[in-house]
Amino acid sequence: MKLLSYLLVASSLFTGAANAGDTTVVYGDRYTFTEADFTFTPGLPNTFFPSLGQMTSDRYVAEFPVRGDEGQSLLFDLDVDVWGNGDQRDQAFCIYYVNGVRMERALAGVMDICWSGQGYTLPGKNFTYSVDMTVTCSGIAVGNDSDNRNERLEDYVEMSNKFRGVRLRIDKQGIYNGQCKMIKIEIVPGLNTQIQQINADLFFGEPL
Numbered sequence: 001m002k003l004l005s006y007l008l009v010a011s012s013l014f015t016g017a018a019n020a021g022d023t024t025v026v027y028g029d030r031y032t033f034t035e036a037d038f039t040f041t042p043g044l045p046n047t048f049f050p051s052l053g054q055m056t057s058d059r060y061v062a063e064f065p066v067r068g069d070e071g072q073s074l075l076f077d078l079d080v081d082v083w084g085n086g087d088q089r090d091q092a093f094c095i096y097y098v099n100g101v102r103m104e105r106a107l108a109g110v111m112d113i114c115w116s117g118q119g120y121t122l123p124g125k126n127f128t129y130s131v132d133m134t135v136t137c138s139g140i141a142v143g144n145d146s147d148n149r150n151e152r153l154e155d156y157v158e159m160s161n162k163f164r165g166v167r168l169r170i171d172k173q174g175i176y177n178g179q180c181k182m183i184k185i186e187i188v189p190g191l192n193t194q195i196q197q198i199n200a201d202l203f204f205g206e207p208l
Helices: none
Strands: 002-010 024-034 039-041 059-065 073-085 087-098 101-106 118-128 130-137 140-148 163-175 182-189 194-207
Touching (some): 024 059, 059 194, 073 182, 130 163
Antiparallel strands (some): 059 182, 073 163, 087 101, 087 118, 130 182
């Protein structure tokens, strides 16, 4: 993690902090960090239905001290780019016979049983890549954001490229009554979604 302190003059840098054409002077700290600054907790596998993959999502948490909260209004501007591989679950099909005629149907889920015991699987039509982010400061809610690159495919084909990226952003001005001392950023991908890279940029400071 890198920390820079500076005086910044910007025009309408923060939403709600300045009107169009106004100039806002802010002073504070800028933090830049990557996936190496996050603590990784893997999600739990679904032991009851292994074909579903995960029961709970992976979790990435970064915590670090911040300075400058003395009860005044503070600016909080966070941009996070997240890249990784999405998930394409297989679709199961059941083969059965009606009056000697072969029939097929797509199973609706793990509780949808193919009583004939005959079937096959194909790559599913649903591709998912989603990420949620929650930010608190010393237990005080700051904000949250989410983004996804989910897709509905036209046919049952295996995707050759499952690598996707999303951008998460929190842009706020608030008063934390001198209690904001420790920032916590929590990033949670969707089930079976893999995060490979995180680039984050945070400005935390005050208008002068």
